[in-house]
Amino acid sequence: MNTSPHHITRREFTKSTLLAGAALASGAFAASGADGATRRIRTGVIGCGSVSNAYLPVLTKSPYVEVVSLCDIKPERARKQAEKFKVAHHYPHVDAMLAGEPFDFLVVLTDMQEHEKINRRGLEAGKHVWSEKPIANSLSAGQKLLQMALKKNLRLWGAPITVQSPQFAFMAKQLAAGKLGRVAAAHSDYGHEGPNWSAFFYEKGGGSMPDLAVYNLTSLTGLLGPARSVSAMLSIVTPERTVSDKGRIKVTEEDNAMVLLDHGKGVISHTQSGFNYFNPHGHDGAKETRHTISIVGSDGFMGLVGYDWAPLGVDLATTGSPKLDRHVTDAQGYIWQQGAALAAECLVTGKELLATPEQALHVLEIITAARESSATGRRVKLASTFKWPVVS
Numbered sequence: 001m002n003t004s005p006h007h008i009t010r011r012e013f014t015k016s017t018l019l020a021g022a023a024l025a026s027g028a029f030a031a032s033g034a035d036g037a038t039r040r041i042r043t044g045v046i047g048c049g050s051v052s053n054a055y056l057p058v059l060t061k062s063p064y065v066e067v068v069s070l071c072d073i074k075p076e077r078a079r080k081q082a083e084k085f086k087v088a089h090h091y092p093h094v095d096a097m098l099a100g101e102p103f104d105f106l107v108v109l110t111d112m113q114e115h116e117k118i119n120r121r122g123l124e125a126g127k128h129v130w131s132e133k134p135i136a137n138s139l140s141a142g143q144k145l146l147q148m149a150l151k152k153n154l155r156l157w158g159a160p161i162t163v164q165s166p167q168f169a170f171m172a173k174q175l176a177a178g179k180l181g182r183v184a185a186a187h188s189d190y191g192h193e194g195p196n197w198s199a200f201f202y203e204k205g206g207g208s209m210p211d212l213a214v215y216n217l218t219s220l221t222g223l224l225g226p227a228r229s230v231s232a233m234l235s236i237v238t239p240e241r242t243v244s245d246k247g248r249i250k251v252t253e254e255d256n257a258m259v260l261l262d263h264g265k266g267v268i269s270h271t272q273s274g275f276n277y278f279n280p281h282g283h284d285g286a287k288e289t290r291h292t293i294s295i296v297g298s299d300g301f302m303g304l305v306g307y308d309w310a311p312l313g314v315d316l317a318t319t320g321s322p323k324l325d326r327h328v329t330d331a332q333g334y335i336w337q338q339g340a341a342l343a344a345e346c347l348v349t350g351k352e353l354l355a356t357p358e359q360a361l362h363v364l365e366i367i368t369a370a371r372e373s374s375a376t377g378r379r380v381k382l383a384s385t386f387k388w389p390v391v392s
């Protein structure tokens with residue numbers, strides 16, 4: 001059981017949500033300027049590696065965003081992306097970025113281990129923050145960040161946004177309507193042969209859980225409810241690897257993970273992730289057509305077609321209609337890399353995201369608890385929660 005004094009109680013959670021609502025109602029986020037034009041949030045992006053190639057095209061096209069500066073400790077990367085995406089300013093360090101061209105919204109796309117520190121720097125400097133996963137390195141540190149954001153009337157969000165997809169909404173609605181009868185069990189999996197460009201994926205604070213399982217854990221807790229306890233087995237299958245930035249490295253965080261969650265009322269889910277999975281679709285598994293999430297109950301089965309970050313549909317069979325039927329094959333505008341743009345839209349218009357920092361923190365706690373469970377051989381209770389159901 002996590003007894004940290006920093007974990008947010010349900011009461012504080014309600015208070016924080018009300019505070020955010022009050023800020024929106026007071027017009028703190030006026031949608032348009034004096035000239036009536038849509039307001040654009042001045043945005044700085046830190047981390048100009050692989051994922052910036054997915055984020056920057058979306059951010060620079062968003063009507064709610066003006067990307068004013070980029071930053072990377074590899075200055076050449078910031079310079080190249082600034083040139084490619086026509087961003088006026090670029091910096092080699094977070095301090096220089098924060099002291100440079102003014103902006104209001106920080107998008108953090110660095111190595112996983114750096115997020116917590118940079119998110120804190122951003123909030124301290126009065127910026128709203130969107131963080132790639134994980135939002136922090138531990139639940140207690142993440143909760144402190146969220147409390148700081150609330151105190152300063154700032155917003156903090158973390159990837160992933162799988163709960164925003166129409167397929168997620170469809171699945172949540174089938175469950176709420178009782179289409180599967182008494183829900184019993186769920187399985188999810190995500191793996192590939194592992195990134196070959198950066199060592200941080202394999203170093204302490206990296207691993208397949210915060211990089212890959214995080215999507216499935218977000219989807220399953222979003223569908224079945226916050227988890228109460230975790231049992232896990234983790235291992236390192238490939239102890240050494242070769243990566244572009246550091247050459248031959250030792251793998252010191254899990255590259256193979258099996259996580260069992262108790263969602264209460266007898267519902268149990270299983271999530272597996274790893275960096276040693278044959279995957280004919282490579283790192284970009286967008287063409288995957290298997291069921292990567294399946295949920296079964298006394299009256300039905302539901303399978304998500306493709307990955308939850310790029311879903312292609314939902315197959316459903318029930319006692320009333322036992323042949324698998326495919327639903328929601330249209331993404332309806334959802335793409336996994338739009339999270340920061342949706343956050344900017346929220347800052348401008350007040351339209352809230354379904355993805356919340358409280359859920360991101362819950363998933364982070366699951367990951368750290370899975371490590372504890374694997375190391376000790378014990379089941380670990382969870383302390384955090386989030387507003388559920390996500391879709392009503």
Ligand SMILES: NC(=O)c1ccc[n+]([C@@H]2O[C@H](COP(=O)([O-])OP(=O)(O)OC[C@H]3O[C@@H](n4cnc5c(N)ncnc54)[C@H](O)[C@@H]3O)[C@@H](O)[C@H]2O)c1
Pocket residue numbers: 046047048049050051052071072073074077092093094109110111112114132133134197198210211
């Ligand atoms: N690559 C993807 O397809 C992908 C997809 C979804 C999410 N993500 C997530 O995005 C994040 C980044 O992954 P990536 O694949 O882009 O890694 P990457 O190694 O390609 O890029 C990370 C960049 O951050 C920079 N950086 C590191 N520390 C910094 C600091 N303190 N200040 C400024 N810059 C710093 C590095 O120099 C590097 O250019 C990770 O959290 C990852 O899990 C990646």
